[in-house]
Amino acid sequence: MAFKLSMSQSSPSVRSLGRRVGRVPVIKSRGVATAPFRLPAARNEPNLDYARGSPERAQVEKVLKQMKAQLPLESQSFISGKALSVSNTLQQPLPAEHATTFTHYPLNTPAQINEAIESALAAKESWQNTPFVDRAAIFLKAAELVAGKYRYELIAATMLGQGKNVWQGEIDAAAELADFFRLNCNYAAEILAKQPDRGTDGMWTRVDYRPMEGFIYAVSPFNFTAIGGNLVSGPALMGNVVIWKPSPSNVYASSLVYKILLEAGLPPNVIQFVTGDAEQITQTVLGHREFAGLNFTGSSDVFRSLYAQVGENIGKKVYRDYPRLVGETSGKNFHLVHPTADIDSAVYHTLRGAFEYQGQKCSATSRLYLPESRAQEFLAKLKSEINDITIGSPEEMGAFMGPVIHKASFEKIKSIIDASNKDPSLELIAGGTYDGSTGYYVHPTVYRAKSIDHELFDKEIFGPVLTVYVYPDAEWSSILKKVDQSGGGFALTGAVFAADRTAIREAEDTLRYAAGNFYINCKTTAALIGQQSFGGGRSSGTNDKAGSANVVLRFTSPRTIKEEFFPLNGFRYPSNE
Template sequence: MNLGYFSYPLPANEPVLNYAPGSPERANLKKVLAELKKKQIDVPMYIGGKAVRTGKKVAMHPPHEIGHTLGHFHAGEEKHVKQAIDAALKAKESWANMSWESRAGIFLKAADLIATKYRPYMNGTTMLGQSKNVYQAEIDSACEIIDFLRFNVHFLNEIYKQQPISAPGMHNRMEWRPLEGFVLAVTPFNFTAIGGNLPTSAAMCGNVVIWKPANTQIYSAQMFMRILQEAGLPDGVINLVYVDGPTIGKVCFNHPDFAGVHFTGSTGVFNQMWTTIGANIAKYRTYPRIVGETGGKDFVIAHKSADPDVVATALARGAFEFQGQKCSAASRAYLPSNIAEQVKKKLVEQVKSMKMGTVEDFTNFINAVIDEKSFDKLKKYIDNAKKDRKAKILVGGNCDKKAGYFIEPTVIETTDPRYVTMCEELFGPVLTIYTYDANQFEKALDLVDSTSPYALTGSIISTDREAIELATARLRNAAGNFYINDKPTGAVVGQQPFGGARASGTNDKAGSMLNLYRWLSARTIKETFNPPTDYRYTFLQEA
């Protein structure tokens, strides 16, 4: 029973702690990191609120310290996905019928738990499990996931307020229902916040969810799941399973109650999902919602008016924070000939000053890439560039996986604007630079727009307002998130809703109302107060 209308005002973004030497948050996090490393944890799946252990254990290692074991997770199989679906569907009716203020309270409490006692644990598990430095962890696994939870409550409340007009003698209302069935959330390794947002945004709307995280993010995913349980999430609403992609797809995409997929990952996997769903469309109770944020080949183009210091810093941060393992990371740069040499010199100096090592040393800017597969792929690109006459390594280029998967931040300069590392997504600390004629800015814009199939993020750096306006217009479809005089990374919930188009996804903008609409099914209800009792209209009467 609804006994009132409740207010969920627009929240403020969660403040980012700085972890300066001598600060209490630094001391607390250091203590938690040591605590986490002292014990190996046993991580179950969570199905219907129960901890499920299969005995098929898979070890979890820090990417920067592969000789250390953080613990083991219990890998599942096809039957566990079926159990998760059954548990979700069992929980569906009571969850969908729960009052909005009670659902909202669960996620707001989870946000408060992360902001307070679990903040060092969310950051610590992300730092150790995904090799993020303290600042990258803080903005991701603390601030961004807190913001997603709080802002989504506000946004969904605003959607619920959207109601139709009513004419005399009737009342119209809009009912914002959850989807009919279950939602599959498939989440990547690189952002703990994405791992938290994809299942909870759908669940917040009254849906039940099967959540499959990347194996390399399970260490932090299980921490978030435990927080949701402590916050009061009912059993079966979100079910966390650890299975491979083909298994989850085989079961979920063949189930009649499959209602939608919330995905972040590779373009190839998303394309295969879409193909499979299309082939199975006759099996489903309703047309599934397909929401995905996929790959990127993100650009920075500098105009001849740009400040070389601004360009160099935007490239250094945009390309190499979290080892370039962001969907939005600067991967290709276009420098005008008049400032190219200055920018390259300054960039090389900045990269050479970056320290690389473990996350526990807070002076390290660079840590390890996520796993051996990623390491080997990136090393191959770098080794090929060393031998190619069209490419030159300006800085970096060394790779070592003896203790961890360490790849130096690497800048490649090419004379070919269609060189392979200007076109293909690498997902690592590799930036490729091409120098264009400073007087051919419009041609350079055409090059930026046509080189890559992706359209996720990009930026223009210039002090010339006409050049900014031109780039903004000409690159309208080249990036879903476009930055002026900044790096192409760092979207903040509520400030820069995130998502791209073309081969970068469905552009449903996580961190805004747009995304939440996809997990709702509207029903219009008209109530007539004085219904007619005769079919005859006035126009039928004789004069």
């Protein structure tokens, strides 16, 4: 099985599209014929298990071996579906073996970024006039390619490049990516179907869901291959053109996603794929008059900076419109345990929430509140189970944890652990160690804080570090208020563990704004597309809810059309007589 997806491997239709540089093939509008069509029913892609001896495990091991043997892999950037020629490249080390280069990727120039923007804008009219059923068919086809033909290549690239184990790669690069492609089609259709249902005799009012004027800038993070697919597919389905800049630590897997979209029939200039210096690319994009929207997932600090730049440019009248800004950013997520909780279940949820994918999910559990009456039981079991956590290269199928993403992340977490180990107000429960000799490995770490106001309850770490506070049982209600006030101003995810329905109700109500995703007897991670739409408020983002129609609607500019079927025979009202 070849894992390198190139234009030469694409379907004939894609090859022909690739030759039509600078424009989208004109597809004749067939509005009447397309109106009655319905999309396939919404569904989630089933997860494969990768159990020992399973065919899927054998397949992914085979592709991993092939991919590893060909390192460093070549990543490309694309304008109008054509790989750019570049003189300068950057490299991404393999997180599990930082002496080895995983991939080289291009350093695009401002001139190339402007070329990408102009190429996308040249495609805009034809793409937005392409019937919705034809746009949707492309992404439905892409979902099938993700779930079938390229499943293992995507997973292997995500495992090696992002340090995920096979299960985390499966739920991300295969299942969730396919879900986004499929379900964004359903969400787009849901929006298009929303029409006024109240009228007056002789009048007809309807809504035209137009794409934005200009282009959308999509900025995707390192930690989920699927997120890039989501950030580009929602706007594109509604007729927008997109400039896509993936994280430097997720270029290769993202480029596979882009090539899959081309193979599925996406006209090559609808989405432009650019790489290189993030600040330089962003300055070029945000300075363009046709910038119409930002679809962003990443750090809160970066999003604030982008928001500020756009605001300043709005004040200077740089843009024609007020750009739409959508951001899903950081979290400092909590588990709150009530005395009536099932302790064993809460421990297992906490282990997964805090330490799966090395705590590098924006929804990862990083603060824990325990009742005094159950704390010893909880912490004893937590420590015992942590001792059973396996750590190793993603190629080791039995590893529960792998490396963190890169040196900067490792050094940040290392410095926090070093300072915490010397802090007399903290008790080390587990871990507190790391090993950067071969890869960027941080061991699962738990501290118990004497004070609920310790800085670790507010500082975003983005690594496998959990901070615990033990509260007196009688202070349940006041602890709820403190949980709401803590967390560094973030409000992404949170969970309560309890059997007492009164306690659950009090927590749900008191913590109404503490988390955009609130879980009851369930960990803070693993929202499922189409079931738990995802996003938070406060400093965690604009809460437009990925995995729902809400965020897709943000990249439309609705036009209300009112038509009357009778003449007006005068201008006076009865009250004027």
